Amino acid sequence: MIGMIGIVTIFAMVFGGYLLAGGKMAIILKSLPFEMIIIGGAAAGAFLISNDSSAVKHTLKDIGKVFKGPKWNPQDYSDLLCLLFALIRIAKQNPIEVEHHIEDPSNSAIFSRYPKIQADEEAINLICDTMRSASMNYDDPHQVEEVLDKRMDATLQHALHPSHALQTVADGLPALGIVAAVLGVIKTMGSIDQPPEVLGKLIGGALVGTFLGVFLAYGLVGPFASKVKTVVEEDSHFYFLIREVLIANLHNHSAAMCIEVGRQNTPAHIRPKYAELEEALKAVKQDAA
Incomplete structure (x- = not known):
């Protein structure tokens, strides 16, 4: 919603101010389709040249994030902590039992309590792979931590590619606008024998x-790139929370301490409140009993 409000505000302020200053839309509207073909078409072609098919699909899909916002809300963070608490608790009490959950999360009773998390492949793989590493009796938890850091950095960089691609297009749009303007000047020079009123319209076009x-560069595409980047970085906190909790588990902290480590390392605006999380964890304990 806020993204749509921003777009409406941009158009209202730019063209509203132009009209209030006495500007006329006739010349803009007459030239707009042809200029858009030149600039928009060239930008689209450059975008296709500089990206492969998967990156193109990923970018087009991520444009929706401008309007949808982050995928994970505060309740999802609370659910994630409850899920991790249940898994860590079982792993400490019965390591054999937890293997059934991490080897087949799609049919796990624990994962099934949180369908939104269960449907996220990256989150599930991160949890299961890390807990599987813990079950292999790693002598040095720092080895797992290093592997996790590299994996998450690579995942984040991949997720940020659409924003980089959009920003590249935004950076090129002003130059493509100049290309269209130069072509318009060439057209004008071909009609130099026309009267001033005709030349004025051609120059305006x-x-x-x-x-x-x-x-387009600074009013739309650039802000789109910035918003996509912001949303991706916001959603990355969800996966970093998994890292914090599971690394704490590798250091043999209690399940409750692992969860508190994760909670305190979550940004304040999405951090579950201590009392509310305690109530949720009590419910997890009761279900396990």
């Missing part, structure tokens, strides 16, 4: 290209 390139 050419300048629409410069305007459109800058407007």
